[in-house]
Amino acid sequence: VIVRRPVLYLTLITAALFIYVPLRNNNVTLREDLILVAIAVILASNLNLMIGYTGYVNFGHIVFYGLGGYVGLYLATVQHWNLILASLAAGLVVSLFALVLGLGILRLRGAYFALATIGILQAVQSFVSNFDPWGRSTGLYLSFESYAPLGGAMRALWITYYLLIGVMALSMILSLGIKVSKFGLGLFAIREDEDAAVVLGVNTTTAKAIIYSVSAFLPAVAGTLMFYKNGMIDPSIAFEFIASLEGIVMLMLGGKGTVVGAALGGGMYERLRSYLLTSPRLSNFHLVIAGGMLLLVILFAPGGLIGWLYSLVPRSRKVIE
């Protein structure tokens, strides 16, 4: 049962700290740093459901985030929906889109699926760049009044921050919940040997489409919140292929297939990235370093940080999952 898992409490404590610490002395800089960490954790955790649990590499994960941002921002600003409703609606719309798409392309196995996901990214980007209601390639911009329903820009930023921390905690709890469920076991079976899973009675096509769709929901919600906070969205920042690859780096770094690993990798990579991007000497090389780390992890430590911890302290498997 999920209530007896230590990781659940670890998640709740982390989320509480994320909310308490920046609020205590109204530390806006820290809040902006942590918001990026939260986004990284959300993306890596949900990507983990595909790569870590099911063994299907999704190179287009960022599509969910970007598309969610577009749907949510459109509803919140053009249609004047409440922000929370708009972000939930964005999550639902994007999940549904993923479900329909997944039922089609998840008939492809392994590498072909991975290649198709790159296609999805480019196809969606090309669609959005031509879609009039969403401002084509200029994107959507928020006016200052858009923040009025939440009590002004200052308050709106704090509110979106709390909501994002909530989404971060939900992402980890979702990962944990799936891991301890029977559905999760089915996914692991697909990862280990898809043919055997079919023989053992796992409805692989449905299971894959469902997890693909589930992994789309929270990133889409987060996309709405984040782009709302930033005040703008356009196709080139919403659907960045490099951002998708960075999600994979985070996951591999922390340890694919584990709840804590995905979150830890997301947080660590995001901090490293921020450090590299702001450092005058290294800012040009952040992709080289990220690519190098990914390569090293794949070649020498395929289990990532958590995998390494497991091999050092085998018992930790029972606590950190």
Place this chain on the structure above:
Amino acid sequence: VVHTNAYYLLIPIIAAGLVLGVIVYWMSVHWVVGRSQLMSLLSTFAVNMMVIGIGTALWSTSPYNVDFSLPGITIGPYTFTGNHIAAAIAAVVIALALQFFLYKTRFGKAIRAVSDNRDAAELMGISSTTVLTGAFAIGIALAIASGALVSTLFPFTILSGATYQLKSFVVTVLAGLGKPAGALVAGVLLGLVEGLVTPFIAVSWVPLIEFGLFVVVLIFFPRGIFVRANA
């Protein structure tokens, strides 16, 4: 000014591509051969990130332009630019050379043997490591050669490759894996489709069409359009 000689540069470019291919193979792919397919996919994308990173640091992401043009040919109302004709000829020559290499030479046959069944090929005395290194190097060299040819047609940046990624997947699955002559035909087909739709819709829609084609082909013609379903 006519710089026909610029095309001789393709030879050192291909040679450099072969060397780079060997380096990339030994840096990333070799160690994950035999592990899950996704690992080799991820490790090559790791190299992709590093190359983009190095390229961005060296040349930034602003566009470059190869500034030369060959005289074109005008037939009636149509004008074909010299650069396009030269690139087309080079594409045909390279595809036919690859077809000849894969089907008529010893090393080419070894590549096909390893791709068909690696263990059986090893038992026949083929060193699969040598073959994989060679095949990978040839693949990279050809990608570099096409990049060089494209650079004579359009301005390019370090990130331009992304557009061709999807095109290359579409062409490969249309042709069926391991069929260079088929790839030539499939490439022309894709080009025709793109050329025929652009008068009616904006060029920026093209990736959507390519993706549609990719999925349809993979689902209905998983072995390429040149194989009959039960052949």
